[in-house]
Amino acid sequence: xxxxxxxxxxxxxxxxxxxxxxxxxxxxxxxxxxxxxxxxxxxxxxxxxxxxxxxxxxxxxxxxxxxxxxxxxxxxxxxxxxxxxxxxxxxxxxxxxxxxxxxxxxxxxxxxxxxxxxxxxxxxxx
Numbered sequence: 001x002x003x004x005x006x007x008x009x010x011x012x013x014x015x016x017x018x019x020x021x022x023x024x025x026x027x028x029x030x031x032x033x034x035x036x037x038x039x040x041x042x043x044x045x046x047x048x049x050x051x052x053x054x055x056x057x058x059x060x061x062x063x064x065x066x067x068x069x070x071x072x073x074x075x076x077x078x079x080x081x082x083x084x085x086x087x088x089x090x091x092x093x094x095x096x097x098x099x100x101x102x103x104x105x106x107x108x109x110x111x112x113x114x115x116x117x118x119x120x121x122x123x124x125x126x
Contacts, residue, residue, distance in 0.1 A: 016046065
């Protein structure tokens, strides 16, 4: 991939040099009323391309920063949800343990009641 990037940059620079050699005629740029800049056409166009590249770079950084902030927010939300899931799983385990204890207590109470009911009843006769 680096070789492809290098080749693209090299071809772009070579085209820029050829363009500069062919376009040396002076041109005038009027910025505001009364302010004129006169320079070779190639310098003016290369300057405009450079300004465009700098603006594209700035907007690229702003876009990257915005994605970075969004990914941090998403990561934070995921972490909070994972913590909530862990807390709910812990609560679920506690509820299962409590339910099991209650079932055992109910089972032993039921067995005791059944054992009490199955013992022969002695009726005292007087």
